[in-house]
Amino acid sequence: MTFLLPAFIFYLLFTAYPIIKTFYNSVHLIQPNASDEFVGLSYYFDILFDDRIFSNALVNTFIWATAAPIIDVALGLILATALYSKIPFARFFRLAWFTPVLISYVVVGVIWMWIYNYDWGVVNTLLRTVGLDAWTEVWLGNPSTALWSLILVDAWKWVGFHMVVCLAALHSLPSEVIEAAELDNCGWFDKLVYIKIPMLKTTLVNLLILAFIGKMKIFDLVWIMTKGGPLWSTETLATYTYKRAFQWDTFNLGYPSAIAVVSFGIVLVLVLSMSWLSRSRERLEY
Amino acid sequence: MLARNVIVRSLILIVLAGYTAFAAGPFVWVAIMSLRTTTEISDNPYGLPFPAHWWKYPEAWFNSNYEIYFLNSVLITTGAVLLLSVMGAMAAHCLARYKFRGNRLIFFLIFSTIILPPQITIIGIFQILVNYGLYDTRVGLMLVYVAMQMPLTVFILEGFFARLPQDLFDAARMDGYSDFEIFWKITLPIGLPAISTTVILNMIYIWNEFLFAVVLLVDDGKRTLPLGIQRFMGDNLDDTGMLATGLMIAVIPVIVAYVFFSERMIQGMTAGAVK
Amino acid sequence: MSVVKLEGISKRYPGTAEPAVDNISLTIDDGEFMVLLGPSGCGKSTTLRMIAGLESISGGTLSIDDTVVNRVPSKDRDIAMVFQSYALYPHMSVRDNLAFGLKRRRIARDEIARRVDTAAKTLGLSSFLDRKPYALSGGQRQRVALGRAIVRDPKVFLFDEPLSNLDAALRTHTRTELIKQYHQLKSTMIYVTHDQVEAMTMGTRICVMHGGRIVQVGKPLDVYRNPADTFVASFVGNPPMNLQPASLSGAGDAAALQVFNTRADLSAEQAARLSGLKGGSLTFGVRPEDIYLGLPATDAARFVAFKAQVIAVEPLGAETIILAQAADGEEVTARVRGTVSVHSGETVELFMDPEGFRFFDGETGKAI
Numbered sequence: 001m002t003f004l005l006p007a008f009i010f011y012l013l014f015t016a017y018p019i020i021k022t023f024y025n026s027v028h029l030i031q032p033n034a035s036d037e038f039v040g041l042s043y044y045f046d047i048l049f050d051d052r053i054f055s056n057a058l059v060n061t062f063i064w065a066t067a068a069p070i071i072d073v074a075l076g077l078i079l080a081t082a083l084y085s086k087i088p089f090a091r092f093f094r095l096a097w098f099t100p101v102l103i104s105y106v107v108v109g110v111i112w113m114w115i116y117n118y119d120w121g122v123v124n125t126l127l128r129t130v131g132l133d134a135w136t137e138v139w140l141g142n143p144s145t146a147l148w149s150l151i152l153v154d155a156w157k158w159v160g161f162h163m164v165v166c167l168a169a170l171h172s173l174p175s176e177v178i179e180a181a182e183l184d185n186c187g188w189f190d191k192l193v194y195i196k197i198p199m200l201k202t203t204l205v206n207l208l209i210l211a212f213i214g215k216m217k218i219f220d221l222v223w224i225m226t227k228g229g230p231l232w233s234t235e236t237l238a239t240y241t242y243k244r245a246f247q248w249d250t251f252n253l254g255y256p257s258a259i260a261v262v263s264f265g266i267v268l269v270l271v272l273s274m275s276w277l278s279r280s281r282e283r284l285e286y
Numbered sequence: 287m288l289a290r291n292v293i294v295r296s297l298i299l300i301v302l303a304g305y306t307a308f309a310a311g312p313f314v315w316v317a318i319m320s321l322r323t324t325t326e327i328s329d330n331p332y333g334l335p336f337p338a339h340w341w342k343y344p345e346a347w348f349n350s351n352y353e354i355y356f357l358n359s360v361l362i363t364t365g366a367v368l369l370l371s372v373m374g375a376m377a378a379h380c381l382a383r384y385k386f387r388g389n390r391l392i393f394f395l396i397f398s399t400i401i402l403p404p405q406i407t408i409i410g411i412f413q414i415l416v417n418y419g420l421y422d423t424r425v426g427l428m429l430v431y432v433a434m435q436m437p438l439t440v441f442i443l444e445g446f447f448a449r450l451p452q453d454l455f456d457a458a459r460m461d462g463y464s465d466f467e468i469f470w471k472i473t474l475p476i477g478l479p480a481i482s483t484t485v486i487l488n489m490i491y492i493w494n495e496f497l498f499a500v501v502l503l504v505d506d507g508k509r510t511l512p513l514g515i516q517r518f519m520g521d522n523l524d525d526t527g528m529l530a531t532g533l534m535i536a537v538i539p540v541i542v543a544y545v546f547f548s549e550r551m552i553q554g555m556t557a558g559a560v561k
Numbered sequence: 562m563s564v565v566k567l568e569g570i571s572k573r574y575p576g577t578a579e580p581a582v583d584n585i586s587l588t589i590d591d592g593e594f595m596v597l598l599g600p601s602g603c604g605k606s607t608t609l610r611m612i613a614g615l616e617s618i619s620g621g622t623l624s625i626d627d628t629v630v631n632r633v634p635s636k637d638r639d640i641a642m643v644f645q646s647y648a649l650y651p652h653m654s655v656r657d658n659l660a661f662g663l664k665r666r667r668i669a670r671d672e673i674a675r676r677v678d679t680a681a682k683t684l685g686l687s688s689f690l691d692r693k694p695y696a697l698s699g700g701q702r703q704r705v706a707l708g709r710a711i712v713r714d715p716k717v718f719l720f721d722e723p724l725s726n727l728d729a730a731l732r733t734h735t736r737t738e739l740i741k742q743y744h745q746l747k748s749t750m751i752y753v754t755h756d757q758v759e760a761m762t763m764g765t766r767i768c769v770m771h772g773g774r775i776v777q778v779g780k781p782l783d784v785y786r787n788p789a790d791t792f793v794a795s796f797v798g799n800p801p802m803n804l805q806p807a808s809l810s811g812a813g814d815a816a817a818l819q820v821f822n823t824r825a826d827l828s829a830e831q832a833a834r835l836s837g838l839k840g841g842s843l844t845f846g847v848r849p850e851d852i853y854l855g856l857p858a859t860d861a862a863r864f865v866a867f868k869a870q871v872i873a874v875e876p877l878g879a880e881t882i883i884l885a886q887a888a889d890g891e892e893v894t895a896r897v898r899g900t901v902s903v904h905s906g907e908t909v910e911l912f913m914d915p916e917g918f919r920f921f922d923g924e925t926g927k928a929i
Contacts, residue, residue, distance in 0.1 A: 001384070003469065004392070007377035007436055014433030015399050018410025025409060079305060082298050093302055095548050097309045102540050104494030106512040107533045110519060111312045114526070120331040122315070160309060165556045176648035179615050180709075184662030185636040194661070198652040217403045220496040224516065238497070241405040245412070246501065253409055260405040271401050 076162025842923025851917030
């Protein structure tokens with residue numbers, strides 16, 4: 001039992017206690033050099049009904065957290081099927097594609113800022129080379145393209161991860177079932193759609209939920225590349241919380257704490273409902 | 287039929303090559319830029335590094351404080367990973383081997399913190415560290431990292447430890463080993479693969495961590511690499527050349543480790559995702 | 562008509578010196594139940610998979626009904642396969658499992674329904690059609706796997722050790738079911754197993770394989786009675802045939818066999834067969850059931866007697882297995898009807914029936 005103690009103390013001190021403190025903060029006006037004032041649920045009402053920035057951030061985060069997982073997992077699965085058929089240098093490809101996962105968001109952010117650079121970045125240079133000048137954009141500076149530009153960067157970082165997991169899952173499928181499908185007149189596509197994907201359902205759903213959780217937390221990338229701009233078009237729940245806590249005109253930790261609680265509530269509800277919905281009563285025993 | 291096969295295979299190779307360019311391209315570009323001066327880059331962003339300005343690396347290291355940032359990152363990461371491995375292993379051992387009321391509850395509690403968005407803890411942690419005088423200290427940040435990665439570490443290790451055959455432990459107990467000896471002499475050595483997996487995982491997350499570092503460190507002398515890069519970016523956004531060199535300094539340790547331990551790393555990072 | 566012909570078929574895996582399958586030639590006639598029998602690793606499964614198209618053929622020609630199918634993809638060979646692990650689609654109901662292949666082949670819906678219902682009825686699956694595989698027992702899953710093959714109405718059925726995953730009682734029951742199906746369907750069937758009981762009871766012909774090569778092909782009883790070499794002799798039949806080194810003495814009319822420290826006179830025919838041996842070593846074989854405990858009532862004169870000390874007695878009810886040691890130190894197994902009252906340690910007299918003598922070249926193991 002004492003084995004558990006150190007870890008548990010850490011948990012209490014640095015996880016449980018801060019959470020409780022955040023809940024406490026959310027109903028108080030917290031200022032330095034002044035005692036905390038109880039304000040009841042006023043912040044919550046403000047957030048949910050008055051705060052346009054919050055709703056903006058919520059929508060942005062939500063778009064990111066729903067679109068990105070689907071893109072990431074789908075691409076990951078497709079790439080995994082490509083690697084699964086015995087092609088040469090499979091190991092090399094696998095290693096190369098996994099590399100972005102290891103690189104810090106900060107480094108990734110800077111690199112892609114250069115890639116998106118209007119004058120000499122890769123994207124616009126490529127477009128100009130093929131004559132599509134009209135399509136060049138200030139990718140990170142245009143409110144309508146900024147969010148999706150960031151989502152692309154995020155995908156760049158994470159598709160390799162999903163690919164590796166899907167590849168491992170594909171290899172774990174029983175070969176005889178795939179062979180039976182082969183004899184049942186299934187081509188490459190039919191096998192994928194009718195056999196492999198259904199059998200991989202649990203893994204894929206796990207990946208989607210994991211990705212969803214991860215994207216709801218997104219901060220680093222946005223902070224480095226756009227800081228939530230332009231015009232709040234890339235503002236996320238995390239960046240807004242940070243700004244409100246540490247970069248606002250008025251120093252009040254109560255309001256951002258309330259934002260944090262609301263964010264947490266939303267994530268919790270969504271994750272629980274997704275897990276519950278995808279809980280199938282069948283066991284894919286094989 | 288053979289022709290169709292060839293076409294399909296070529297298509298696959300094209301897709302693969304294309305994606306590889308997409309995935310590795312940016313990295314290669316930065317590597318090249320790190321060896322060119324900013325003027326060279328402004329003239330031709332995509333030129334090759336002839337001549338290769340190797341002096342930029344020591345220049346960045348010493349003149350732009352990267353040595354300090356690097357050292358900080360190393361200190362914090364090593365300390366945190368050590369604490370995580372020991373305490374995490376102990377906690378996982380306890381949860382996996384001993385049946386007691388609340389075992390599953392505690393496990394669930396620890397595991398569920400993984401879905402917590404960091405916003406919910408960061409404000410509270412900020413306040414706590416300020417109150418205890420740990421704000422703007424490397425030790426404070428390190429402790430926060432330990433708490434942050436503990437759930438995942440315990441989760442992975444518990445899964446592995448639970449699969450160790452109970453007979454081993456029963457035999458040890460009959461031989462008179464104490465609980466601690468059992469942990470030290472049996473669980474740890476046999477659990478080494480799983481532990482090294484968590485070591486790699488934690489190393490990567492902590493080395494690259496940004497949000498908590500940005501909030502909890504202010505003094506330039508204490509900054510970790512991600513912060514260092516951000517600061518450098520703020521001061522010298524136009525100095526593309528030096529910035530690229532700085533990026534490479536931040537990334538090379540991870541890449542080197544990856545080259546040597548790639549299998550282990552991939553295994554570690556995807557552990558538990560396949561069901 | 563569904564004739565499968567293998568001519569010089571071989572399979573080589575890159576990196577291994579020995580071929581997994583070495584120059585196999587075999588013709589399976591229309592409506593035959595051919596069993597490929599052999600120990601693990603003998604290449605029988607590989608051969609089956611090459612016929613199915615799941616493994617590429619390294620050398621030789623495979624034809625089905627005079628069409629060379631070496632490069633024809635599996636789905637176009639008009640074959641169906643029952644896998645060892647049944648390979649049912651775990652996420653589909655039994656009905657969907659049966660119908661899947663037909664749907665992929667764009668067969669009309671009512672035709673699919675008809676075939677599925679007929680197969681289900683024949684195999685007793687009608688009440689399970691909506692269940693998923695995890696809710697079925699091993700035997701039921703096996704039947705679904707068979708049903709999936711039946712609805713395809715293929716030219717050839719392939720079976721890859723389908724009974725290995727069943728427990729003993731179920732295995733016997735399912736074996737008879739399969740034989741019934743065979744007689745009903747009257748299709749060509751190729752069946753792989755390592756169990757010689759299955760081979761003996763199910764096959765119209767058996768093909769014994771060893772080390773990637775065919776050792777003997779023939780009707781089960783023929784293979785049993787006249788094994789082509791010592792491997793077949795010891796593999797087919799349980800308990801296995803007694804095989805001992807033996808020596809010849811005398812020549813011509815006076816030729817005799819020395820074995821178990823006793824002398825056995827040889828018939829003229831046997832002597833003639835052995836005449837070519839001259840000085841080479843000889844392996845002698847006799848099946849346990851050809852060794853008797855008491856002198857048989859009729860025709861007693863021809864039996865060869867020898868003494869042996871009983872080591873162990875295994876009473877099985879309908880018969881008894883006696884393990885004994887002959888005077889020359891060789892162990893011998895005898896299989897006698899009913900129960901006997903001998904005990905371990907006792908010295909008994911055993912009688913061999915010369916009709917059961919088999920002779921093999923001591924070096925090559927081939928039958929003489």
